[in-house]
Amino acid sequence: MVLPPVGDDSDIDVIKALLLLNSRVWRGTRPTVVAAVQDSENVAAARLAAGDTALVIDADDIAVRLVAQSHRQTGLSSVFNELLSFVGNxxxxxxxxxxxxxxxxxxxxxxxxxxxxxxxxxxxxxxxxxxxxxxxxxxxxxxxxxxxxxxxxxxxxxPAIIESAITSAPSQPPTLDRTLLIGTTSRATKLVGLLDSFVEQGSVLDIASPQPPREELREGLENVTVGYKHCEPTRRSSLEALDLGSYQHIVVLSDDTIAPGPADDRTLVTLLHLRDIEDRLGDPYSIVTEMNDDSNREVAQVTKADDFIVSTKVITLLLTQLTENQNLYAVFTDLFDPEGSEIYLKPGSNYLVPGAKANFATVIEAARRRGESAIGYRLAAHGDEPPTYGIFLNPSRTAPLVLSEADAVVVLAER
Known part of the structure; x- marks a missing residue:
């Protein structure tokens, strides 16, 4: 396993290590080699250096995709954390x-x-x-x-299917999103492009940061209109001036122009302000945030943000999974690709009649009829409870199950 070290030239060190490993003459079976690079522009060079048998993942791209997919789906990061962490499923x-x-x-x-x-x-x-x-x-x-x-x-x-519990009502129609992106990073252009691919045409994305975004960030967008609001993310008065109650989703980006530790400290202050403002407004928006250190994620739980993306932990867990079974590479590639089937948390009312007595086998059947594979559910009432935050994967098929309007079903689906 070749991990990028801390520093500006981390990818150069990874590529050099891959070159050395690829040119080495091994005694016996060649070992599995997996590696990660931080900059998407270095992926092609790293794969060339690694050779045909090694696996190289794009850490920057996966981190951005996870933020983009999570911004509308409370609990998605908890699903990925369990699937990658060797704890649970x-x-x-x-x-x-x-x-x-x-x-x-x-x-x-x-x-x-x-x-x-x-x-x-x-x-x-x-x-x-x-x-x-x-x-x-x-x-x-x-x-x-x-x-x-x-x-x-x-x-x-x-297993028994409780037919009367399967909803006959049409799925909830897609809605236009109003999303606020607080802060900016070198990955902002890629993130905005991905957000554009996930939302309905006519959606709004406002960027709140000390400096306006580059104009190239707005190029090629089809579904979302990008605006700008000046903001000092750690100042309460600056955040209150953003009319936060008008947004459904808020994404807090980690500042990559400063060291990871101070960046997490600033993010924590921003989250505390956002949560207090949200409580006063009556819980109008979800919050997804990036963290650099997983120990800070534990501290940040007091802010009750809906999702924490610790990209370094996700990448390390993903590499570990691939060292165990490199055949899973194509599975994870598909899950992070907008063109394939991704993991979604969809309203439970799309599958079961809210309040109806059912079981998970009935959920699987309801999802099957929609061309989807159900793998679990999220109970909103347990959304603040670690370590699963209301996520239950691979549950008993026969145990009694009742879903409310606020609950979600975890599925693999095209959209």
């Missing part, structure tokens, strides 16, 4: 000869423990949340979310 590949000839949609109900999310073809192609009529072939592997590969258990009988 994670991804496993398992060949299931009994399912050969069945469709992927049928396989969703074939397990008592473990939730299917896709297929890995015998030739190596990975399909995350494929079409429900996709046929499972000989040698294919199921991709499952489970606590351990030893805890994956096929079902002897199909």
């Amino acid at each position: 994670e991804f496993y590949l398992r060949e299931e000869p009994a399912l050969v000839g069945s469709t992927y949609g049928e396989a969703l109900h074939a397990y008592e423990l473990g939730v299917p999310v896709g297929l890995r073809r015998s030739a190596g192609e990975v399909l995350v949340n494929p079409a429900m009529d996709t046929v499972i072939g000989a040698g294919d592997q199921m991709i499952l979310v489970a606590e351990d590969d030893l805890l994956i258990r096929p079902a002897e009988t199909a």
Whole structure:
């Protein structure tokens, strides 16, 4: 595992290490090599230096994508943290000869423990949340979310589906977003471009920072209109002047022009102001923030921000997962790619009648009919409780379950 060191030339050190590893003559089997680079512009050079057998991930790109995906979906960072952290549930590949000839949609109900999310073809192609009529072939592997590969258990009988609990009402229509981006970083242009791809046309994104953003940040946008408001993020009066109650989502970026420690300190002060203002306004917006140090994330929990993105921790966990199983590389690539299936937290009322008695097997069936793979749910009433913050992945299929209007279902879906 090759990690970028702290410093301006961190990617140069990674590339040099990859060159040395690639040119080395190994005794016996060549070991798996995984690495991360900080600057997206260095990815191609790093992959060339690493050779065909090594895996190089773009740390900068993944961090930005996680912020962009989380800004509208409270709890998403907790989902990724569990799937990557080796604590709780994670991804496993398992060949299931009994399912050969069945469709992927049928396989969703074939397990008592473990939730299917896709297929890995015998030739190596990975399909995350494929079409429900996709046929499972000989040698294919199921991709499952489970606590351990030893805890994956096929079902002897199909679980009971409570048909009356599945909603017949249309899904909640998409809404126009009003998002406030506080602070600016060198990644702002990429972040705004990604936010533009996730929102409906006519949405608004205002940037609040001491200095106006570069004009190139507004180029090529199709769905969002970008505005600017002057703001000193650590000053209460400056934040109050932003009309925070008019926004649905607030994203607080870490200042990358100063050292990570002081940047986190400034972010903490901003979060405390935002939470106090939100309490006075009646909880009108969600808050997603970047942190550099995971220990600061624990301190920041007093601010009750909805999501904390600690990109260094995410990247390290991702690299560790890949050292364990490099076949998961295509799975994670798909999850972070807007063109593939991503993880969403969608309103529970899209799947179950609010207040109806059901079970998770019924949720899986409701999602299957929408072409989605359900892997869990989020209970809003437990949203402030660590360590899961209301997220329950791979739950019992048969235990009683009642979802309210405020709860969400965790699914893999195209949109």
